[in-house]
Amino acid sequence: MSKETGHSDHIPGTTVFTGQRSAKGLQLNKFAYSLRLAENRAAFEADPETYMNNYKLSDWEKQKIVEKDVKALIEEGGGSIYMLIKLGGVTGEGLASMGAQQRGESVEEFMKTRNVPLKQNT
Amino acid sequence: MGKIVAGIGSSHIPSIGNAYDQNDQSPEWQPCWEGYKPAKAFLKEKGVTHAIVIYNDHGTDFFYDKCPTFAMGAADEYPIGDEGWGVRDLPPVKGDADFSWHLANSLIMDSEFDLTVCQEMVMDHGLLVPLPLLFDHDPEWTVKTVPLHINVLQHPLPTPNRIWKLGHALRKAVESYPEDARVAVVGTGGLSHQLNGTRFGHTNExxxxxxxxxxxxxxxxxxxxxxxxxxxxxxxxxxxxxxWLGMRGALTPDVNKIHRSYYMPMLTGMAVTVMEDAKAA
Structure with missing residues (x-):
């Protein structure tokens, strides 16, 4: 039990977005947050390396972003899914594919687990 | 005088906004659209002039560098945000700065609910998903909106009891407004969903x-x-x-249950509830 947040990480397969994780992922999330703006999406798309360097991302963070390893970015990097989803505005990845990656499944496999697999992918 | 007439509970799932903008009339979306029709009709029937919408920003305006636990808009207009996929084709949300400042005065001075007051606030899907399904907006909004943001992303979060008490404070604030205002309080979010980890996709009908x-x-x-x-x-x-407790706390203990619908297609439970305040019946 964390004194700061008042809750534990007891739910399997769950990474609660605590203050400590937010501090760890501040630059990563700031980078992803910046992609809400069209001019930033264009700059990132044109030159990803320079754009990521401008946000002082570590080599590990840059590698995981390129690999689309959302699971690692959240579990180890302090990433917030609500910010990381904005990468999808550039890559075309939707929430279902980010979810499938975290579950270790293909999107097709993941969709089979749903009641109604909607086409809208966020 | 200000009067609370209705409480609405609604999910704010982004895909609903996408499907709405594309006018997706495929069968899998019908349960969602059908759920909102009685809500919109009831709000019109009750002559609602103002909506206080309790929602959370998801990285449209606020970021984790400065993250208010409670924040309320006080402007006559709020722009539509770009969340990463372009700006939705909706008119800017119409506000009522005088009403907002009255609420702020009452919340802070009468109820000691000292939230952040924002004279500029960019609108997020948390508010923009339900709003067009509840109120006419072509060519402009027929309702004046007060956006009320709660941090539910970065822990520590406010307790449910605190949000419930915010509802009580909102009622007191609305009822002390000297001008005529027929107010709906809209609580948004959920229902069950998980977006992180190997438990991604967890739902619980x-x-x-x-x-x-x-x-x-x-x-x-x-x-x-x-x-x-x-x-x-x-x-x-x-x-x-x-x-949703902020909405429910603003209503009378007993309410008239007008409508309720629930649909769990994919990642998140989609729900709409409509309650009439007992004093507004």
């Missing part, structure tokens, strides 16, 4: 239905539930559901 029962008939049964239990039952991101 049984808990969602129980929550909807309790919101109508026994909301105080929800106010002492710890964050851990919300997350365990409904998924880590389902803590948004607490925001």
């Amino acid at each position: 049984g808990w969602d239905e129980e929550f909807l029962d309790k919101i109508e008939d026994d909301p105080e049964a929800l106010i002492d539930i710890p964050h851990d239990i919300w997350m365990e039952r409904g998924g880590a991101e389902s803590v948004e559901m607490m925001m």
